[in-house]
Amino acid sequence: MLIVLEGIDGCGKSTQVSLLVDKLKSIGMDALELREPTDGPHGLRLRSILNEEIQAENDEILDLFVKDRKQHVSEKIEPALNNGKTIVMDRYYYSTMAYQSASGFSMEKIRADNSFAPVPTLVLILDISAEDGVKRVLKGGNADRFEKEDFLNRVREQYLKLKNEPNVEIIDASLEVQEVHTNIWAFVENLMES
Ligand code: TYD
Numbered sequence: 001m002l003i004v005l006e007g008i009d010g011c012g013k014s015t016q017v018s019l020l021v022d023k024l025k026s027i028g029m030d031a032l033e034l035r036e037p038t039d040g041p042h043g044l045r046l047r048s049i050l051n052e053e054i055q056a057e058n059d060e061i062l063d064l065f066v067k068d069r070k071q072h073v074s075e076k077i078e079p080a081l082n083n084g085k086t087i088v089m090d091r092y093y094y095s096t097m098a099y100q101s102a103s104g105f106s107m108e109k110i111r112a113d114n115s116f117a118p119v120p121t122l123v124l125i126l127d128i129s130a131e132d133g134v135k136r137v138l139k140g141g142n143a144d145r146f147e148k149e150d151f152l153n154r155v156r157e158q159y160l161k162l163k164n165e166p167n168v169e170i171i172d173a174s175l176e177v178q179e180v181h182t183n184i185w186a187f188v189e190n191l192m193e194s
Helices: 013-026 041-050 058-082 093-102 107-113 130-137 145-164 177-193
Strands: 002-006 031-035 086-090 122-127 168-172
Touching: 002 013, 002 093, 002 177, 013 031, 013 086, 013 177, 031 058, 041 058, 058 086, 058 093, 058 107, 093 107, 093 145, 122 145, 122 177, 130 145, 145 168, 168 177
Parallel strands: 002 086, 002 122, 031 086, 122 168
Antiparallel strands: none
């Protein structure tokens, strides 16, 4: 199984990824947690760009996300799937479809660039308002706040457009952590029964 958690910054995805991995392990599943961007060379360059340590054009950023994912698929994702592991991913190509389309690329181009990537068994988009996302990410009166909220609003709209893609479900992430986890688990249990 390849399970992917997605959502805008501040949606609580990383917390939910670890809760889900722990739950899978507790019932004896061989679960592996993976994240994108990775710790590989392209992922590290992306993190420096995202932290604003270095600057880059949007074309290079998209290219780096795709290269990072190609390496991830061939070195980690495919081998783990072939070994019967259950992978829980913190972001995958749906992030590129939402974030990079919000920064101007067409969904179709992004989809085509990512066609090498195995389609997940389940994708859960943790949905939260941009206002709440920004509140969780930025503390206090940060100058970037309005710019960030406006961008995340566009990213959220792009995510919601993905609801009719195969295996995609939208989850209300404004609820309490345990409640969100219970709702995620219901989808995963359903998947294991089918
Ligand atoms: P994330 O790991 O969720 O952030 P953090 O390091 O704070 O836990 O993701 C880093 C950022 O990268 C996030 O703002 C979303 C962005 N991103 C894209 O724009 N496109 C992508 O394809 C991916 C994987 C991430």
